[in-house]
Amino acid sequence: MKIPETGIAKDTLLETLETYRSNDLAWRNGRTWGYVYDGGPEVEEVAKRAYTMYLTENGLDPTAFPSLLRFENDIVAMAAAHLGGDEHTVGSFTSGGTESIILAVKTARDHAREARPEITEPEMVLPVTAHAAFHKAAHYLGVKVVPTPVDPTTYKADVAAMEAAITDRTILLVGSAASYAHGVVDPIRELGLVAQRHGLLLHVDGCIGGFLLPYLKRLGAPVPDFDLSVPGVTSISMDLHKYAYCPKGASVVLYRDPALRRHQIYACARWTGYSVVNPTVQSSKSGGPLAAAWAVLNFVGDDGFMEFARRIYDATNRLVAGIGAIDGLRVMGRPEMSLIGFTSDTVNVFHVIDEMKARGWYVQAQLGFGGSKENIHLTVGPSNVEWVDALLRDLAESVVAAKKIPPNGVAAAVTQALSGVDLSSLTGDGFVRMLGMAGVSGTKLPDRMAPVNEILNALPPELCERLLAEFLNQLFS
Numbered sequence: 001m002k003i004p005e006t007g008i009a010k011d012t013l014l015e016t017l018e019t020y021r022s023n024d025l026a027w028r029n030g031r032t033w034g035y036v037y038d039g040g041p042e043v044e045e046v047a048k049r050a051y052t053m054y055l056t057e058n059g060l061d062p063t064a065f066p067s068l069l070r071f072e073n074d075i076v077a078m079a080a081a082h083l084g085g086d087e088h089t090v091g092s093f094t095s096g097g098t099e100s101i102i103l104a105v106k107t108a109r110d111h112a113r114e115a116r117p118e119i120t121e122p123e124m125v126l127p128v129t130a131h132a133a134f135h136k137a138a139h140y141l142g143v144k145v146v147p148t149p150v151d152p153t154t155y156k157a158d159v160a161a162m163e164a165a166i167t168d169r170t171i172l173l174v175g176s177a178a179s180y181a182h183g184v185v186d187p188i189r190e191l192g193l194v195a196q197r198h199g200l201l202l203h204v205d206g207c208i209g210g211f212l213l214p215y216l217k218r219l220g221a222p223v224p225d226f227d228l229s230v231p232g233v234t235s236i237s238m239d240l241h242k243y244a245y246c247p248k249g250a251s252v253v254l255y256r257d258p259a260l261r262r263h264q265i266y267a268c269a270r271w272t273g274y275s276v277v278n279p280t281v282q283s284s285k286s287g288g289p290l291a292a293a294w295a296v297l298n299f300v301g302d303d304g305f306m307e308f309a310r311r312i313y314d315a316t317n318r319l320v321a322g323i324g325a326i327d328g329l330r331v332m333g334r335p336e337m338s339l340i341g342f343t344s345d346t347v348n349v350f351h352v353i354d355e356m357k358a359r360g361w362y363v364q365a366q367l368g369f370g371g372s373k374e375n376i377h378l379t380v381g382p383s384n385v386e387w388v389d390a391l392l393r394d395l396a397e398s399v400v401a402a403k404k405i406p407p408n409g410v411a412a413a414v415t416q417a418l419s420g421v422d423l424s425s426l427t428g429d430g431f432v433r434m435l436g437m438a439g440v441s442g443t444k445l446p447d448r449m450a451p452v453n454e455i456l457n458a459l460p461p462e463l464c465e466r467l468l469a470e471f472l473n474q475l476f477s
């Protein structure tokens with residue numbers, strides 16, 4: 001395809017855009033349990049207006065667009081007040097949880113370069129439940145990940161195991177509030193003590209829980225302490241494009257004080273163009289997500305967020321009870337916010353997911369890893385709340401249907417084919433054949449994903465990663 005020789009009419013294009021989305025996840029109907037955080041039509045309207053109003057303004061230079069500076073300072077102040085900050089707390093608005101985490105890891109790395117220059121191979125200690133974004137940050141920044149096991153029944157970080165993993169190269173500890181997979185809050189207070197005892201930084205990943213948990217606590221839910229008010233916590237991330245219902249491209253990373261945040265900022269005066277000083281990864285950046293986030297926070301307000309939280313919490317509790325009552329299913333750990341992982345010891349959960357899909361639901365597969373067996377994930381948002389009973393009915397039916405599906409042996413076949421193969425010799429073609437065995441041809445995914453999920457689940461993580469990368473390499477071509 002080439003850029004069209006002459007432009008296409010506006011109406012035609014907008015119609016095309018509308019047609020193209022017909023195969024996307026239909027998230028407006030409340031049957032999608034993940035990816036979208038829908039605050040409803042009024043919030044969407046405000047967000048859209050604010051976003052388009054600031055579409056072209058550039059966050060590259062906050063002195064050229066003081067409105068953007070003001071939005072950011074307001075948002076960071078609201079975040080700090082929400083997360084136990086004080087007059088020393090500073091932070092940045094970023095494009096998402098991953099960027100917030102990358103920046104927190106970069107800050108820790110550069111802080112260590114100055115404070116502990118003898119460390120040439122920095123390490124960060126995290127529980128296996130920590131988000132993949134930490135591994136990505138480590139990969140980008142040359143920091144080594146030291147994973148530690150979690151409690152096998154609560155799925156919370158094992159503080160003793162984390163402390164035991166500290167070496168003279170450790171620069172950062174990580175805890176989640178809450179973890180994405182099981183929705184549980186790590187023992188942040190205890191981790192804070194460990195961090196202080198060893199003179200280490202501690203980042204709390206509040207990407208998904210940071211905004212919601214304080215509301216749940218005010219509703220009387222037993223939420224463990226996790227924020228900047230906990231001694232030893234030195235930074236925290238919180239996504240606004242999750243439970244603050246802002247358009248995507250909105251997160252905040254906060255630091256205990258400006259002396260630490262200084263290590264996040266990048267400046268460059270060694271080229272012939274304009275002087276660069278960037279607090280975040282992006283340089284030129286649209287004012288849209290920032291203006292929209294500012295508008296949504298102010299539009300919904302504390303009472304509005306509280307009402308969302310109340311409905312979500314109630315729905316989550318009903319789901320946890322309902323899932324536990326379905327023969328063959330069990331909830332993993334005790335979910336502390338609005339995220340549920342549940343599994344089965346008698347039925348293949350990947351078939352359950354396919355059966356749910358056939359009944360019009362999107363629920364997410366989570367592969368087995370680090371003592372957490374393969375399971376099904378639900379992220380509960382406001383638009384899902386009225387669908388709890390319907391979901392539970394179809395889930396019970398799906399379990400019965402999944403039990404009747406005979407095992408297909410594809411995972412065993414792939415594992416068999418791989419045994420004795422020198423893995424480093426595997427080529428792109430080998431992976432394409434492996435994908436073919438699971439029914440994936442070219443860029444087309446099969447309707448029933450169980451064989452693909454079974455293969456991914458059976459492969460060791462390095463191979464699973466290679467397979468996923470090869471698939472994406474095909475997909476974008």
Ligand SMILES: *Cc1c(COP(=O)(O)O)cnc(C)c1O
Pocket residue numbers: 095096097098099131133176178179180205206207208209239251
């Ligand atoms: C979503 C999430 C992230 C990553 O955020 P993105 O906005 O997807 O980059 C990190 N940690 C947790 C716990 C999350 O739920």
